[in-house]
Amino acid sequence: MPEIIEANALQHEYVRHxxxxxxxxxxxxxxxxxxxxxxxxxISILGHNGSGKSTLAKHLNALLLPSGGTLYVGGYDTSDPRNTYDVRQTAGMVFQNPDNQIIASVVEEDVGFGPENIGVPTEEIWQRVENALRSVGMWKYHSHSPNRLSGGQKQRVAIAGVMAMEPRCIILDEPTAMLDPKGREEVLRAVHELNRKKRVTIILITHYMEEVVDSDYVFAMDQGKIVLQGTPREVFSHVRRLQTYRLTVPQITLLAHELREAGLAIPEGILTRQELVSALLQLKSCDLSGQGHAISDVVESIPEDGDPGGQGRSGTL
Structure with missing residues (x-):
């Protein structure tokens, strides 16, 4: 697949005068x-507050320009102001608070605001609006006031507003941080559908480790650098190393790691309840030490995937 984003020795320096x-x-x-x-x-990007992940996100949409190095988005050099329009047409941005992005009093008018501003013909605007709202499962609310929607629904409308601009890439900067578990689930389902069905490139910055499990690739940041990268399984295999960067892992992954440290032959990088249960049942079937009953007790106590009590969220994030 071709590369849509390429950063080389990218730097950004905040200066106070x-x-x-x-x-x-x-x-x-x-x-x-x-x-x-x-x-x-x-793609998912992880990091504690101040790690540089949100600064990186703003570079991907040319909201910030490099202090050093290079960044190409869709083949456009973001440091050249002449490319700003093309960069933002390539990569759309969704922020943490949907109320800061929704400006119209009717859902469909809000989604159509962006295309109208860039001169899309009226008939095409309304077709884009319908397509975008259907893509995120919000078409039935097209004539509603955004004020009547839940947080998760508002965020899906904000995503539809970006989708109507027809970007090749969507950057979501902590889009679920202000939502309850149901709202988080709605938003994540919508962006995964866009990725699978429309092949829109997704870059997700999140506080919630469980949201990263289904990513293709993960970058972990600390002090302005990428300190760890790989598939979710590869990254979450480094439990202790992530903890040194003030990051945690999904609760299931942490439980599997602790069981492994306690002496059970469980592979590192387990991501789901099903994987952990399968590993434990395999151990039980091969048990020669009389621990079968203990293993059964562990299996019974494992929380379900996505259990609110099992959210692998770092308190330092």
Whole structure:
């Protein structure tokens, strides 16, 4: 697959000046980031507050420009102001609070606002609006006021508003942070559907480790650098290393890791309840140490995938 995003030694320095315009202090939020994303992939970016992940997201939409290095989005150099329009046509942005993106009093008018602003013909606008709302399962609310919608529904409308611009890539900067579990589920289902059916490239920045499990690839950031990358299974196999970066793992993965450290022959990188149960039952069937009853008790106590009590969310995030 072709690459839609390519960053090489990307840097971003925040500089504070005094009233005379003199440099007082600076902070390197991105420090030599190398990253490639294939078109049609579902990518997750993890990191504690201040790790640089949201700064990186803003670069992908040309909201920020590089202090050093290069970033190409859809083949366009983001550091060239002449490419800003094309970059934003390629990569749309969805933020944490949908109320900050919804501006119209009717859902379909809000979704049509972006295409109208870029000069799309009226007939095509309404076709795009319908297609986008159907894509996120919100067409039946097209004539409703956004104020009557739940948080998850509002976020899906915000995603539809970006979809109506027909981007090749959507960047979601902590889109579920303000939602309840039901709202998180709605939004995640919608973006995965867009990725699978429309082949829209998804870049998800999230606080919730369970949201990362179904990604194609994961980047973990710390102090402006990418410190770990790979498939979810590869990344979550490094439980102790992630903890040094103030990150956690899904609860099922952590439970499997602790059982392994306690002496059970369980593989690292387990991601789902089904995988852990299968591994334990296999151990039980081969049990030669009389631990079968203990293994059965562990199986019974394993929480369901997505159990609110099992959310692998880091308190430091």
């Amino acid at each position: 005094n009233e005379e315009g003199e440099k007082v202090s600076s902070f390197m939020a991105l420090d030599g980031v190398d990253l490639t994303v294939e078109e049609g992939a579902f």
